[in-house]
Amino acid sequence: MRKATTCSILALALGLTACGQEQPGKPVARAQIGTATPADKSAASMPTDSASATPSFASEVETSCRSVIYRDVPLTQCLAIPANNKITTALAAGSDAPYRSLTAYAKGHDAATIAFAMSGGWFDDKGHPTGYFVQDSKRLQPLASDAKANSGGVFYGTGDVWEIRTTKDFLANVTKRPEFGIQSGPMLVTNGRIDPVPHGKDAKPEIRSAAGIDDKGRAHFVISNAPVSTEVLARFFATELKVKNALCLDNGTSQLWSPATDRLDTGEPIGPILVVEKRPETPN
Numbered sequence: 001m002r003k004a005t006t007c008s009i010l011a012l013a014l015g016l017t018a019c020g021q022e023q024p025g026k027p028v029a030r031a032q033i034g035t036a037t038p039a040d041k042s043a044a045s046m047p048t049d050s051a052s053a054t055p056s057f058a059s060e061v062e063t064s065c066r067s068v069i070y071r072d073v074p075l076t077q078c079l080a081i082p083a084n085n086k087i088t089t090a091l092a093a094g095s096d097a098p099y100r101s102l103t104a105y106a107k108g109h110d111a112a113t114i115a116f117a118m119s120g121g122w123f124d125d126k127g128h129p130t131g132y133f134v135q136d137s138k139r140l141q142p143l144a145s146d147a148k149a150n151s152g153g154v155f156y157g158t159g160d161v162w163e164i165r166t167t168k169d170f171l172a173n174v175t176k177r178p179e180f181g182i183q184s185g186p187m188l189v190t191n192g193r194i195d196p197v198p199h200g201k202d203a204k205p206e207i208r209s210a211a212g213i214d215d216k217g218r219a220h221f222v223i224s225n226a227p228v229s230t231e232v233l234a235r236f237f238a239t240e241l242k243v244k245n246a247l248c249l250d251n252g253t254s255q256l257w258s259p260a261t262d263r264l265d266t267g268e269p270i271g272p273i274l275v276v277e278k279r280p281e282t283p284n
Contacts, residue, residue, distance in 0.1 A: 064115050065258045070236045073228045076256060076263075078116045080219040080276045082160035085115055087219065089135045089180045090273040091127075098127030100269040102257040111259035115276040118209055118221055118256050120155075120249030121182035123271025131183030132156075132170075133272055143171060144183060152185020153247045155211055155274075162219050164212065164245040166190060182249075182272055188212070188234035189246040197231045205229045209254035211274075212237040212246030221249075221276070223256050249274070 065078040080087060090105060092098045099105045102117060122131035122144070132154055133141040143154070145167060154170040156163060156178040165174065166187055187195045188210055205227035212220045220241050222233065230248060237246035255265035 064260050065256075065263075067225075070240065071232050073232060074225040075228075075236070076223050076225060076258075078118070078221040078223075078256070078258065078276070080115065080162075080221065082162070082217050084279055086160075086277045086279055087157055087162060087180055088275045088277060089133065089182060090117075090275050091129070091133070091135060091140070091271070098123075098271060099273065100127045100271075101266065102255050102264060102270070102273065103266055105273055105275075106257055106264060113278055114257070114259055115278050116221070116256060116258045116260075117273055117275045118223060118249065119254055119270040119272070120209060120211070120274045121184045121272035122152075127269060127271045129182070129272050132181055133183070134178055134181035137177060137179050139177060139181075143167065145171060149183065149185065151187065152183060153187045153190075153245070154181055154183050155247055155249070156181030160217070162213055162217065164247050180274075182274065184247060184249050186230065186248055187246070188230060188248055189238045189243055192238070192244045194231075194234045194238050197229075205232075206251050207254055208233055208251050209249045209256075210237065210246055211249055212241055212243030214241060214243045219276075220246075221274075223254050 065076055068075050068077050090099065093108055102119065105117065121129055121133060123129050129141040130144060131141065131149065131152070132143040133139070134156065143149075149167050151167075153164055153166045154174075156165075156170075156174070158176075158179045167183065167185075189195065189212060207224055207226070208228055208230070209221070209223040210233055211222075214220065220237070220243060222236065224233070233248070234246065237243045253268040253270055255267060255270055257264050
């Protein structure tokens with residue numbers, strides 16, 4: 001089965017698979033996010049490497065989601081912290097068909113318990129995963145290991161330990177099944193180094209989402225609100241967030257649910273969902 005993903009492109013674009021293949025449909029509807037306006041047109045025409053937002057998620061500040069501009073591209077950046085959050089995957093309610101939208105998922109879950117949720121991972125035209133997928137320690141789809149999969153990776157974890165590895169690294173070194181896991185691609189940053197720019201569709205600016213793990217074990221989720229190339233997105237993770245490993249989650253149909261900011265994206269049917277839950281507060 002072909003691999004599909006979850007990031008909506010714009011009205012003239014066709015949906016791509018987790019940074020991959022195309023499928024027809026409507027654009028994602030997003031909540032409007034404020035953007036910084038340069039002081040003059042000459043400044044606007046010169047993209048900078050520095051992200052214009054404060055405070056930095058690479059610092060000690062621990063908030064949920066915020067807007068940021070990097071190289072003139074508006075992004076939304078969300079942070080998951082092991083002490084405060086739990087990451088899970090979702091696909092369907094019990095034995096029902098896949099949710100196919102964050103709206104459907106949100107209807108059955110208490111927003112007060114959710115920090116944010118983002119679509120991610122390879123899936124087919126019915127919404128079923130075509131790459132590695134683990135939910136509640138149950139493997140629903142084995143690891144894909146074809147040529148395309150080898151340029152991707154796996155985002156997985158158990159408890160408060162979350163990791164991102166290349167497909168080859170995961171296959172060779174991970175023997176214990178995690179509590180959650182999704183496979184997508186391409187890899188953006190591997191062992192602190194930006195991956196080579198891919199060819200074809202993955203090299204073109206598109207609406208994208210990605211995740212990365214920093215040296216404190218925190219998970220950074222980023223979704224673009226305008227087309228962005230994998231190279232620019234990779235540089236944001238490597239230079240601004242200082243992550244050692246980052247993975248593209250979706251390309252073409254990426255969607256975000258952020259209850260705190262009243263953002264609930266709609267658009268093309270999606271597949272797997274990454275959910276960042278709030279941990280219950282520990283009493284004093």
